Amino acid sequence: MHIKKYCIFIMTVLAFWTLGLQGGATAAPDPTEQMKPFLDNIITQLKSEEFQNDTTCNQCNRIVELASEHFDFREMSKRVMGKQWKHLTPQQQDQFTELFTKLLQYAYIGQVNEYVDKKIEFTGQRIKGNRAEVKTKLMDENKEIPVSYIMILKGDNWMTYDIIVEGVSLVRNYREQIFSVLREEQFAGLITLLEKKIANLEAGNDEG
Amino acid sequence: MKRNNVEIMVGVFLVLGFFSFAWLAMQLGEVPWLTGSSTYKVFADFDNISGVKAGAEVQIAGVTVGSVINLSLNEYDQARAELQINKSIKLPKDTIASVKSQGIIGDKLIQLTIGGDEEFYTAGEVIFDTESSVDLESLISKFAFGSVK
Numbered sequence: 001m002h003i004k005k006y007c008i009f010i011m012t013v014l015a016f017w018t019l020g021l022q023g024g025a026t027a028a029p030d031p032t033e034q035m036k037p038f039l040d041n042i043i044t045q046l047k048s049e050e051f052q053n054d055t056t057c058n059q060c061n062r063i064v065e066l067a068s069e070h071f072d073f074r075e076m077s078k079r080v081m082g083k084q085w086k087h088l089t090p091q092q093q094d095q096f097t098e099l100f101t102k103l104l105q106y107a108y109i110g111q112v113n114e115y116v117d118k119k120i121e122f123t124g125q126r127i128k129g130n131r132a133e134v135k136t137k138l139m140d141e142n143k144e145i146p147v148s149y150i151m152i153l154k155g156d157n158w159m160t161y162d163i164i165v166e167g168v169s170l171v172r173n174y175r176e177q178i179f180s181v182l183r184e185e186q187f188a189g190l191i192t193l194l195e196k197k198i199a200n201l202e203a204g205n206d207e208g
Numbered sequence: 209m210k211r212n213n214v215e216i217m218v219g220v221f222l223v224l225g226f227f228s229f230a231w232l233a234m235q236l237g238e239v240p241w242l243t244g245s246s247t248y249k250v251f252a253d254f255d256n257i258s259g260v261k262a263g264a265e266v267q268i269a270g271v272t273v274g275s276v277i278n279l280s281l282n283e284y285d286q287a288r289a290e291l292q293i294n295k296s297i298k299l300p301k302d303t304i305a306s307v308k309s310q311g312i313i314g315d316k317l318i319q320l321t322i323g324g325d326e327e328f329y330t331a332g333e334v335i336f337d338t339e340s341s342v343d344l345e346s347l348i349s350k351f352a353f354g355s356v357k
Contacts, residue, residue, distance in 0.1 A: 078302075078324070079302050079323055079324075081324065082302075082322065082323045082324040083322070083323070083324035084324065085324045086324055086326075124284070126253075126284050126286075128334065128336055131336050133336075150336075150337060162337065164339065166342065166347065167255070167256070167339055167340045167341065167342050167343075168339060168342065169304055169306070169337065169339050171304065171337075172304045172306060172321050172339060175304075175321060175323070176321065
């Protein structure tokens with residue numbers, strides 16, 4: 001009778017232990033392994049003739065659609081906004097996220113063609129808790145540009161919230177600019193400014 | 209008997225004097241485990257921290273809020289700076305630490321750009337978002353000599 005009890009106890013412990021092990025193994029996916037196919041897919045799409053012949057507006061939307069798989073534009077907007085984010089209503093947060101995403105897509109669409117021919121080399125990664133950095137190098141015959149993707153783990157996906165090019169952070173760059181606009185012109189002023197800038201970029205008479 | 213009283217008074221005075229001296233020394237010397245320090249330590253990892261030395265300032269919006277007390281390498285062979293920050297300053301988790309210089313050729317310092325996260329870094333934690341020193345020479349060479357086309 002006792003032996004049976006012991007057996008049940010040992011088997012329960014073993015069952016929990018193996019479950020725990022499996023849980024541990026699946027808990028943190030590898031950020032580089034997630035980024036590789038993601039970036040490859042984007043580059044292939046950008047190279048396709050269908051994309052090259054499309055209108056700028058469609059190109060922009062396509063890129064954002066592709067990027068949102070591993071780019072968290074809301075997290076990016078939150079970090080760019082800083083302290084002010086908490087004081088915004090959810091509607092204002094959505095409005096800012098939408099405008100900021102648009103600003104990024106129009107500001108960088110002109111440069112997309114420059115990146116299509118470059119090779120991406122993954123040079124390392126570091127993980128700390130739920131955050132990770134994947135380091136890459138954009139290379140062509142005569143230039144090497146270090147680009148790091150800073151990511152946060154959301155569910156099973158590593159989502160990029162900052163890009164560091166040549167040691168300069170995109171979030172910090174915009175955070176400082178937006179801080180000064182907010183100080184002088186408040187949120188309404190910032191929205192007007194962003195809308196104006198996007199309209200200019202859309203019209204194609206502003207280089208970024 | 210009278211002489212004894214005087215001796216006791218002198219003894220008490222001496223002991224009191226000694227204690228006040230010890231108290232003064234601790235106050236001025238900031239012995240953390242006795243007085244409770246007015247600063248706390250956090251770390252920040254950088255790819256390249258060249259130019260920053262121990263003793264360099266840590267600033268927020270140009271105001272000095274602490275200093276760099278030690279530089280070492282972490283497990284990824286990155287530079288790890290140990291920062292001593294005033295206790296009154298709270299750093300949200302989305303704070304960005306950047307290596308900047310005072311003027312174009314001035315001393316290097318660490319600039320913290322505060323974010324708006326609800327969680328704050330506690331003593332001993334590592335600031336994840338950092339910007340390294342921009343290597344001007346390699347940037348210039350890249351753009352001056354880079355394109356052959």
